[in-house]
Each structure stands twice: as C-alpha cells, then as structure tokens.
Amino acid sequence: MINVLYDSNGKAIEVKIQIGGIFYPLPWNKETQIIDWSLIDYEPTQTVLKAAWDAWAAGKDLTYELRDRPDLVPVTPTTINPPNWNLFCNSLLKNLAYARISETSTNQNAVRRLETIAISASISKEEIDINLIALFWNQMIAGITVKLTTEEIADWSAIAISSFIPISFDSSGLISVVQ
Incomplete structure (x- = not known):
C-alpha cells in the first residue's frame, strides 16, 4: 500500500x-x-x-x-547523451598507457587510422562508425608486446563512460561496441 x-x-x-x-x-x-x-x-x-x-x-x-x-506514475528517462568524441580523444591523448601502446604497436597503420578517424570526429562533430574505431583499436592492441594492467584498462573504461562512448574493454584491452 x-x-x-x-x-x-x-x-x-x-x-x-x-x-x-x-x-x-x-x-x-x-x-x-x-x-x-x-x-x-x-x-x-x-x-x-x-x-x-x-x-x-x-x-x-x-x-x-x-x-x-x-x-x-514512473517516468522512464529517454535522454541519451551523444558521444563526446572531443572529450574522448583529448582524454586518451593525455593517457600514458595509450601513449605507450600507440607508440609501441607494430601496427602503426591501425594507430594512424584510429587517430585520424577519432580526431576527425571530434573536430567535425559528425557521426562516425564506432565499429571502425573498435576495428582499428583492436588491430593496434594486437600489435603490442607489452602487457596491459587492469588499472590502465579501467582508466580507458572510465574515459569511455565519461565521454558517453558506447564501448567496453575486455581484460586484454580489446574493445567491444555496446549496443
């Protein structure tokens, strides 16, 4: 009652x-x-x-x-925050773990493409294919020989969450797109 x-x-x-x-x-x-x-x-x-x-x-x-x-009567909120690519890119570029893996990955083509797409998205404010971000990120991660720490991956997850980027990271640092 x-x-x-x-x-x-x-x-x-x-x-x-x-x-x-x-x-x-x-x-x-x-x-x-x-x-x-x-x-x-x-x-x-x-x-x-x-x-x-x-x-x-x-x-x-x-x-x-x-x-x-x-x-x-309960109201279900329908507000969905759009991805903030500018915040995401700026936060990642300042992140030491990202700097380390982007510099040491043997797949520099993936790094270049990833950064080009992400920076273009933050400048143009146009919608991008997040699956391309995931593809190039995962190719960059596949090219590293260093072991990522859980703290580094947690930092990336926090950056994605605070930037409203619908991705998650597994224990090896690979990205999955959250639907």
Whole structure:
C-alpha cells in the first residue's frame, strides 16, 4: 500500500510505502515530482525500498492504479547523451598507457587510422562508425608486446563512460561496441 502526503496546493510532498505494517518514505523529489532512487545513497535501504515498490507495482497497470495521481506514475528517462568524441580523444591523448601502446604497436597503420578517424570526429562533430574505431583499436592492441594492467584498462573504461562512448574493454584491452 502507498500513502501520499499533499501540500495545500494539492502537490505531492511525500510518498510512503508500507512494508510489514510500517510506512517508509520513498525518495520523492518534490521539484520533479517523481520517485528518484538516486536520492538514497546507501545501498541496503535503496534496495529494500525499491524492491518493495517493485513488488507493489508488479503486474499492475500503474497508469490505472495511480489514475488519480498520474504524477506518481514512473517516468522512464529517454535522454541519451551523444558521444563526446572531443572529450574522448583529448582524454586518451593525455593517457600514458595509450601513449605507450600507440607508440609501441607494430601496427602503426591501425594507430594512424584510429587517430585520424577519432580526431576527425571530434573536430567535425559528425557521426562516425564506432565499429571502425573498435576495428582499428583492436588491430593496434594486437600489435603490442607489452602487457596491459587492469588499472590502465579501467582508466580507458572510465574515459569511455565519461565521454558517453558506447564501448567496453575486455581484460586484454580489446574493445567491444555496446549496443
């Protein structure tokens, strides 16, 4: 069961869910008027409350169940950040591990092509074929004789994530395109 507390204007200011006979507040964002799970930064509580909400909502048409409170119907965000090739390229070019492997790879053609495509994308802002980036990156990695560390690969993953580039790195540094 849920319980909603309203202000004098009829705007929801608190949403609670009943668990074992006790009502617990959900992370209700008064400004956006949605349940914002990121407002709970300690995992056990977030998991318990989200599980209770999901259990209550399971199999229900929330549009119908909350028909008198459409502002409580969960909204799925549709914003997808576009890849930031400029940030990606600048971050990689400053990365010591990338500098080391790009200089020592025996496949300098792949390095040249990779950097040409990536830098062109960051300058022109046009969409590029990310599969080409993955192809030339993987060819460059295949041409190295040094062992990459997990920290180096983690750094590259962090660069990709912060730049919204949909790729992942395996334990040998090879790229896969995330669909």
